[in-house]
Amino acid sequence: MDLMKDWELVIGLEVHIQLATNSKIFSGAATAFGAEPNTQACAVDLGMPGVLPVLNKEAVRMAVQFGLAVDAEVNRKSVFARKNYFYPDLPKGYQISQFELPIVGRGHVDIVQKDGTIKRVGVTRAHLEEDAGKSLHEDFHGMSGIDLNRASTPLLEIVSEPDLRSAEEAVAYLKTIHGLVRYLEICDGNMAEGSMRCDANVSVRRRGEEKFGTRCEIKNVNSFRFVEKAINYEAERQIREILAGNSIRQETRLYDSTKNETRSMRSKEEANDYRYFPDPDLLPLVIDDEYIAGVKAGLPELPAAKRERFIGQYGLSNYDATVLTGSKELAAAYETLVGLVGKEPKICANWLSQELAGYLNKENLEITESKVSMEQLAALVGRILDGTISGRGGKEVLEALWAGEAEVDGIIEAKGLKQMSDTGALEAIIDQVLAGATAQVEQYRGGKTGLFGFFVGQVMKLSKGQANPGQVNDILKKKLEG
């Protein structure tokens, strides 16, 4: 958008991740997604008179894992507080959260931008809290229905610094967090099911201006695509407001993905006095160095370390390494592929992160759901590397594999993709091409070497694409210059 060229966006994200525990953060009820309404809401989750919360050990461990993974200070003492407000999906009339003393303090994550450069984004804090239930807005005789299955599901709220400067960066940050929590196996990252949710604080300022503008909090931006669209919409709205001479009101806005717009949530505004105070039912959470060391020892290889290793070990570009380490499963697939092929890790990277990824993206599938196995892809890459097929032929093989064919060599045979590697036959074709283009041969020999591609093209055309391009190059060069 033209409007934006004089303006800079300032964005901070609040990401809520549901921790992948078996039971709730403060009760022994199950956390499974999709159960019948209110069948996983026990007396504690319902806020029955007399019940008390007891903190889940695993939720604490997961929060500490996250803290260590973003290089953050893990607070030896943290405190649970009550955030008081009335809402039907909040059974107790307060949410147990952390306010003044969160479990995870200041840290950072590195995001890799499209050009391969790395940007460090500050993490202000991450704190444990309980999720609310859901209001179902289908009409029950003019009423809403409340399902409290989700109430008291453990959440880790990760708050970033306002370090992000574009919607793209915000998406890259969100993807990095997404990858990270899945590496740690502390969240399934399923945004469609609400396991990972995002609110964005957005403000705009004229380029060169140091002061931050007034920010608006956009709720409910729960997919990578929506984050980008909602931020861009909101930024544009704010710029237009300012240009029209209006000031920005600090407020909470809801993103409506069907209309692609944000609108003010006045209901949230008036009830803003949350009356936080330390929850008297929960004592301070104290963790010691030994505990932290134990959690640290159990951490898996994290994306940043893996990315560095991929660059060093496989000679990948920063960008390729970042893409391939973006998810634990993709990185594992890559290492399987390289192991099977046994050489050319860069070519392996291309076939996985570009060719196969293209199919996956088109059908919105994860690598674990791929219709083409790493064994099949390895066989395909092997046939390219041994010269049996060309890169273009490889693409045709991949298409067939994706469509359900099983066997690489069979596909090559059936489609006649085998390259012409017989030197005699190739020479005959090349001779034929050169004989039919004497003028161009003259020009080439006269110094117009740019015509080389023309000859290659002609040869490929005559061979119906089956000529081995490497060989064609060699022979052509010899004949033209010899």
Next chain:
Amino acid sequence: MIEKTIAELSAGLAAGEFSSRELTDAYLQRIATLDSKLNSFVTVTADAARAQADAADAARRAGNTSRLLGVPFAHKDIFCTAGVRTSCGSKMLDSFVAPYDATVVRKLKEAGLVTLGKTNMDEFAMGSSNETSYYGPVRNPWNLDTVPGGSSGGSAAAVAARLTPGATGTDTGGSIRQPAALVGITGLKPTYGRVSRYGMIAFASSLDQGGPMAQTAEDCALLLGAMAGFDERDSTSLDEPVPDYTAELNQPLKGLRIGLPKEYFGEGLDAGTAACVEAAIAEYKKLGAEVKEISLPNSGLSVPVYYIIAPAEASSNLSRYDGVRFGHRCENPKDLLDLYSRSRGEGFGAEVKRRILIGTYALSAGYYDAYYLKAQKIRRLIAEDFKRAFEEVDVILGPTSPSPAFRIGEKSDDPVSMYLNDIYTIAINLAGLPAMSLPCGFVNGLPVGLQLIGNYFAEGRLLNAAHQYQQVTDWHSRAPAL
């Protein structure tokens, strides 16, 4: 047999002098005859009690020798009892049949006690006179025009009138000790965390503690032994072994160091009450105790501190009563706000509303530091006063209440003068210490209570000191004529 203590009933049951069924029928008969004068029970569970008594008799025939087996008992209506209405003295919970047993209820059931019913109380335990109950005031059996104290006034009056040999109470600012004093029985508030709060409907979570009310210290020792202990459902319950509290009862008091806080004997203390307490001090000296004056310089601030902290916690604890999942719901709410405001406005009585409003105000933006935080700081000073005192003495002794029972209606229009009734009891809750009240005389035919305060987990010491006093006095065995 109705005059007997729990220890005596226990012995009688063991000796086969009477069965649990006979005993239970006798108490049920007495309740049916006399409680219309007192209004001490809100629910009598006669059928269930007889069934439990029959089961206890059968268990005894089968060889069960538990000391509390078959002894009738009553629960303050703040403790959740599965399948039995648990009203907390409020219209809000008038139809609330608890879906589970409080831990205390479960433990006492397991010990073999027979539950006669649920006793009346100040609404949500907020009161010092039992006049705030939705079910009407409880009357003091010594003088039916006076209050029995509160909030455990029903339990206190029922034990005093021998409608039950013992009952549970809860004490947030004096709610076991003050009514025990006003009706002439023995009541113990244990160390915070000694008795599980699970299923005990919360008033102020950092102050609430359940405890026994009975005729004698020996009975309290028996009951506490069955009530106390770690509960995995209450994070604030302490994982400390439960001693046999009856084992220490007969230790001689020679050398016991008793501290008399000068602040507890000054202005505001009724002369008759003071004389009774002085006489008790003389008894303790005869028993070999050493008495010295101590100072609790910040204790005078305990009432203001309490009337910030307790309402603040209560305002949040009582947010769950919103007319959605349980409890009173207004007719035809026009919207959510109407549902909340009217359900709560109709369901809560005036004193509960006052405290919710004060607590809401104390926590609200701009006032938190001046009220809530300030109160928490002075709370520490109050606790430190006790800490210093217990470096010099073993037990602190003083009056429980500044004066004997007052007339019904006398203070109900003046909350502040009502609050000052708890001036000697509140500091103990703020510090989390154990304390008890035992009868030490009469003024104008109304009982006077003596308060003994112990160090953390020194319940055994307190019970010992009280028991020894009750071996040389008979105030505890005097019963009102009804």
Next chain:
Amino acid sequence: MSLGSEEVKKIAHLARIAIDDANIPAYATNLNNILALVEQMNAVDTSSVEPMAHPLNVSQRLREDRVTEPNQRELFQGLAPKTEAGLYLVPKVIE
């Protein structure tokens, strides 16, 4: 500090408690009396005192991550004023 009727109404709204206008002055008087009592706290210098949120100086105990609570929806919803299809019903929620 003294609370006027408007402030009492604001607090009552925050606490979601309907109070008849006629009763507001009585509440205001009671609340102001309580606040006057509470003012006594100001006599103490607490600048170097740590707030005490809890009587005992112990830390939070944790529970194992095990599912221990069975589905008891029928029991719980038997207590609810209004339910349908397993849901608690409330006046329409507008975001």
